[in-house]
Amino acid sequence: MKNLPILLLLCVAACSAYPLDRSARDEDSNMDLLQDYLEKYYDLGKEMRQYVRRKDSGPIVKKIQEMQKFLGLKVTGKLDSDTVEVMHKSRCGVPDVGHFTTFPGMPKWSKTHLTYRIVNYTEDLPRDAVDSDVEKALKIWEEVTPLTFSRIYEGEADIMITFAVREHGDFFPFDGPGKVLAHAYPPGPGVNGDAHFDDDEHWTKDASGINFLLVAAHELGHSLGLYHSTNTEALMYPLYNTLKGPARVRLSQDDVTGIQSLYGPPPASPDSPVEPREPEPPAPGTLAMCDPALSFDAISTLRGEILFFKDRHFWRKTFRTLVPEFHPISSFWPSLPSGIDAAYEVTSRDSVFIFKGNKFWAIRGNEEQAGYPRGIHTLGFPPTVRKIDAAIFDKEKQKTYFFVEDKYWRFDEKRQSMEPGYPKQIAEDFPGIDSKLDAAFESFGFFYFFSGSSQFEFDPNAKKVTHVLKSNSWFNC
Known part of the structure; x- marks a missing residue:
């Protein structure tokens, strides 16, 4: 029995090592996730990999702060629990930039009538449901711009819509269920303008899985030239926001301002709400429209x-x-x-x-x-x-x-x-x-x-x- 205390001590030491090992593994996993996230979405150069595990590295702290600010988190510069939680959320595969931003060089379509083609379908939804949701997603953007869309059934369309899994020919493979849901390319020839959806996701018409209409409307915003928005209420915010009902699929004012910066407002309707008249200048003593104290009746x-x-x-x-x-x-x-x-x-x-x-x-x-x-x-x-x-x-x-x-x-x-x-x-x-x-x-x-x-x-x-x-x-x- 003299050996019992020693055995007990060995057991305590061995058992207490397991949580430490698990904690170390979790930290390693989080650092791997951070590196991958910053490289994919925040332009972290490959040469910076060596600094990722140095928690006090200035460039990495700045990148974490940039990410936290963009995603609406508390800006700590640290890999805190809220930041790790957000990095695990489903999202669009297009990188993030600030405000309602367009792609570099502001690419846009040089015409206002665009064609689209649904190349293939997911087995999660009936074909007519996919057709209807794509049409609705394009209509959302059509209502606030001069753009119009028509569908073709063969040949090359301006916007080719595809369901795919893993590696699918564009050097940006999907990653299985969760995380990256879809990605799309800015306006232009070839693959540009196309939208790809990860068929490993569970696509639905409601909030029971990944709502296809919501993701399609977001991705087609990319196809028209919009990048990501920092506005958490915007359709172009990069993280997937779970639907609370069908009315949730809509544009915010930020989205409208962004798309109209590229294409302008819709043309005047022949059924004008009221007959146009010469605007009247404000009367003396009337509050100017930009007066910060202005209120309305x-x-x-x-x-x-x-x-x-x-x-x-x-x-x-x-x-x-x-x-x-x-x-x-x-x-x-x-x-x-x-x-x-x-x-x-x-x-x-x-x-x-x-x-x-x-x-x-x-x-x-x-x-x-x-x-x-x-x-x-x-x-x-x-x-x-x-x-x-x-x-x-x-x-x-x-x-x-x-x-x-x-x-x-x-x-x-x-x-x-x-x-x-x-x-x-x-x-x-x-x-x-x-x-x-x-x-x-x-x-x-x-x-x-x-x-x-x-x-x-x-x-x-x-x-x-x-x-x-x-x-x-x-x-x-």
Whole structure:
């Protein structure tokens, strides 16, 4: 038994070595991952490999900081747990650069009509589902540019769409399930413009696997000339953001600004929302559109445009012009009052509803609709409600939200009736929106709430504020 203490000590030493060995292996694995990630996505030269395992190496610390800043992480310059977690996430295989950046040299298509061809299919989805999602993904970009697309079934298209696994002939092999989901090439001849999808992924139409529509819309952004964005809400952000619903596949303003920097805005529609008129200069004493203190009375979309109402005037913002037009309200709709309280568009009815006090009007383009104004209580509001502060129409749900003081009501546009169970507290269902609202509208699937000179971008699926901006940020100030 004299040997027992020695045996016990040996056991303790041997057993305690296992966690140390595992920790060392984990650290080695993380350093290998870091090296691979920085080389693939942050232009780390092969000559820098020798410095990767030196934690205090200046160039490596700078590269880690660059990565952390780009991906929206806390910038520590250290390989912390949050950074390791992000490096393990699924993503696009195209390298990262800053802001809504285009490829070096800003390559773009020299024509506005492009062809695409779906070369082969995944077994994960029906063929018609892939066809439909590709068409939808291209439509997302088509709506904000002069670009149009048509499909061909044989020969060489501008954009060739392929499913492949591992090595597939372009010297950028896929890596199996997870990590790199797809990659695409900038505009140009040959392989340029093409989009490749890793068929080792589980492609789906929902969030149960990798949503094909979401990834296709991102990759086709590369095919049109966009690089990656640092904006975590942008479609061109490099990491795969799990879908919270079909409405999640949409462009942010950052994406729109990026693609329009290459191709410009879409052409004017023959069905113009309102007749064009000579813009009026701001009246003396009126706040300039870039004044940081500017606030709005009401905001509404109108057939793809955005109308910002203030006193007797409104700014007319389109994606075809950088500078908004400025007009008197009466020059388009003589019967509408000034200083309106709220406005919203019901796209399915091609109508905009304007509220002031206890009355509301309806307009369609330049025309004021007969039978108005009507009393707001005909919509189902109780007598205690005397005015509306703001309103938003949710196109996906076909519901309108009315905001009054610290409460809100919801109106079913299909049934033309106020829903039971309301009012509810704004702060409970719209976390982060705790100020009295001046105006609101919906764009790209986000709700935009305005209070004084501040604007809150709200994601209705995630139920959180994603950005706080100046109210006049839409004016490119």
